[in-house]
Amino acid sequence: MRNPISKSALSLAMSLSAVSLMLPSLAQAEPFQLEGDPKIAFIYAATARDGGWNEAIDNARQVVADELGYPIAVAESIPEDASALKNAIDLYVQRGFNIIVGTTYGYSDGIAEAAEKYPNVAFVNASGTRNSDNLESFYARTYEGWYLAGIAAGAVADSDKLGMMAGFPVSVVNWDINGFTRGVQVSKPDASVSVLYTNSWWDPVKEGQAAKSLLEQGASVVANNLSSAAPFTEAEKADKYSVGFQLDMSANAPKGHLTSVTFHWDKYLVPTIKAIAEGTWEPSEYGAFPGLAEGVVDITPLPDSVPEAVKKTVAEKRAAIIAGELTPFDGPIIAQDGSEKLPAGASLNDEQLWAMDYLIQGTVGGGQ
Amino acid sequence: MEQFITSWLGSTPAFAIPLALASMGLVLCERAGVLNMGAEGYMALGAMTAAVLTLTLGNPAIGIAAAVLAGAALALIFGFAVVIMRCEQILAGLATMAVGLGIAGVVGRPYVHKSFEGLQPLDIPLLDQIPLLGRLLFNQDILVYLTVLIGVGLWFLLERTRAGLKIRAVGEDPASADVAGVQVQLQQLMAITASGALCGLAGAYLSVASSSVWVDNMVAGRGWIALALVVFARWDPLKALAGAFLFGAIEALLPRLQAIGVPAPIYLMNMLPYLFTIAVLLIAAWSGTKKGVEPAALGKPYVRQDRH
Numbered sequence: 001m002r003n004p005i006s007k008s009a010l011s012l013a014m015s016l017s018a019v020s021l022m023l024p025s026l027a028q029a030e031p032f033q034l035e036g037d038p039k040i041a042f043i044y045a046a047t048a049r050d051g052g053w054n055e056a057i058d059n060a061r062q063v064v065a066d067e068l069g070y071p072i073a074v075a076e077s078i079p080e081d082a083s084a085l086k087n088a089i090d091l092y093v094q095r096g097f098n099i100i101v102g103t104t105y106g107y108s109d110g111i112a113e114a115a116e117k118y119p120n121v122a123f124v125n126a127s128g129t130r131n132s133d134n135l136e137s138f139y140a141r142t143y144e145g146w147y148l149a150g151i152a153a154g155a156v157a158d159s160d161k162l163g164m165m166a167g168f169p170v171s172v173v174n175w176d177i178n179g180f181t182r183g184v185q186v187s188k189p190d191a192s193v194s195v196l197y198t199n200s201w202w203d204p205v206k207e208g209q210a211a212k213s214l215l216e217q218g219a220s221v222v223a224n225n226l227s228s229a230a231p232f233t234e235a236e237k238a239d240k241y242s243v244g245f246q247l248d249m250s251a252n253a254p255k256g257h258l259t260s261v262t263f264h265w266d267k268y269l270v271p272t273i274k275a276i277a278e279g280t281w282e283p284s285e286y287g288a289f290p291g292l293a294e295g296v297v298d299i300t301p302l303p304d305s306v307p308e309a310v311k312k313t314v315a316e317k318r319a320a321i322i323a324g325e326l327t328p329f330d331g332p333i334i335a336q337d338g339s340e341k342l343p344a345g346a347s348l349n350d351e352q353l354w355a356m357d358y359l360i361q362g363t364v365g366g367g368q
Numbered sequence: 369m370e371q372f373i374t375s376w377l378g379s380t381p382a383f384a385i386p387l388a389l390a391s392m393g394l395v396l397c398e399r400a401g402v403l404n405m406g407a408e409g410y411m412a413l414g415a416m417t418a419a420v421l422t423l424t425l426g427n428p429a430i431g432i433a434a435a436v437l438a439g440a441a442l443a444l445i446f447g448f449a450v451v452i453m454r455c456e457q458i459l460a461g462l463a464t465m466a467v468g469l470g471i472a473g474v475v476g477r478p479y480v481h482k483s484f485e486g487l488q489p490l491d492i493p494l495l496d497q498i499p500l501l502g503r504l505l506f507n508q509d510i511l512v513y514l515t516v517l518i519g520v521g522l523w524f525l526l527e528r529t530r531a532g533l534k535i536r537a538v539g540e541d542p543a544s545a546d547v548a549g550v551q552v553q554l555q556q557l558m559a560i561t562a563s564g565a566l567c568g569l570a571g572a573y574l575s576v577a578s579s580s581v582w583v584d585n586m587v588a589g590r591g592w593i594a595l596a597l598v599v600f601a602r603w604d605p606l607k608a609l610a611g612a613f614l615f616g617a618i619e620a621l622l623p624r625l626q627a628i629g630v631p632a633p634i635y636l637m638n639m640l641p642y643l644f645t646i647a648v649l650l651i652a653a654w655s656g657t658k659k660g661v662e663p664a665a666l667g668k669p670y671v672r673q674d675r676h
Contacts, residue, residue, distance in 0.1 A: 228581060365631070
């Protein structure tokens, strides 16, 4: 009875079963209301100090704790299977926690079920796929950072060959590779980026060997989409530049570290959790997808060895992306095999981004 | 092309040595009749111990030695459980594996992702410049050579010495061995401890030589591959060594094929080491002798007649 408009709209929608898809957006007409004082739980699939993905989120957790001052609990190594996750969430909810932060794609379905079971608890999930009235998944436009890193890498590369290593050929990885390659092409239109997937998210032996293989094939910059220190050590030994991801990797390669594409999840989590606490949170039905403009993604400052002109170009492009005047994926986009993925004049939308199952022209290898 | 093959073969030990050491340790253990599922945990403990000590003391040798001791100590707990207490071997093995992974995760936590100066290749002038095989044979760290020596030594021990005969007797028919005066429990405990030490060394190689860094979960299933290699090698340490090098060679080949831009689907390429192993297994099964080579008493806790 509180909201007669949405109630009548609801009955209308229900009578038209064909448009039942509209339900979620209608139900979102009013912001989520939290019961009681905010109590937050972060749930990680592995150790929070993993030197990469989890650690970036955990750094944001500390900022949330410092800036908002709400009690925060942390659970680590909760497996990605739904039963283990549900147990953890049940325990937290029973203990009065009402904001649950999931941290992995593998939690998507388990969290969606929990969000249905506990409509008064707010859920956010990093790199998740599901959204509802009380659940928002979030990821970041990492390709924007990779594009800037690519511009710098292309400018300092002393050959036309660069290398990039990554875990698996999925869209969130492919757009990093493609974004980096597009950036490289800004500085060196004829350069190519050799792509290597290690088929693992954390195997320093494979990662070191991957970097070594790229260097042996003449890569003058090694861009690492994974998080172990081994590739930086290899690049440093070969006296080549390296690019890091997720956290500032400069400590692993004091001489050759060019930049790292870094996450700043606090820029998303602090305002989101604040909105939840204040009763103004309206989870997006498509999930949150912030980037450079929101400050969630950025690159670390370029070292002194990089010419001023390059720094200036990168700064200009960065400002243009933040101002919304530039996107790394303007058409035409031609895939590695020569097929046109996007015509000239168009710009890739989010749906097309999430479906990015190809590498663009300028990349070499990475057969899928 | 020549350079490609030289560096490919030269990088093979980075993948092969951990598998070789662990699977040879498991061969010894299984020849004594004990099925040891804990390798993954011993390796994790070894990798962590070696990395943490190398980071704090700056000396890989101390780290490696400690990793060997840590692996042996954890295996001794397993040995106590299955030999003295006669626990179910698979369960006890899995339990010690979890203990190893757990200790490695907790103790190693502050040292995750900190790179260090690891074990360096021996500096053998001129010979390492030989095309194709030069880097594989003459530009490796000392543990690579030691691994080959261990393989030969283990084979000699098992097949050519009285001590090896005792171990094998225990694995085939512990009751008869007991009657013949062999101390079954002692033999098994020694074999288990040695297998833990070798797995600890295998883990140390992963962190101190292959990658110069410690990361939680970095063993990444290699303990299980080592366990499979034991069967693949028909419980023969030299075949385990060869199998590990075969597997390692294909693993080292994969990134190199990708780096030169071979237009093959990567999922297909990543299947190669396993496909190849299955193929060799099948060939071995067809061409192998018909008599069973698996230790007859493998996995069965030994209970003396008079204790029934």
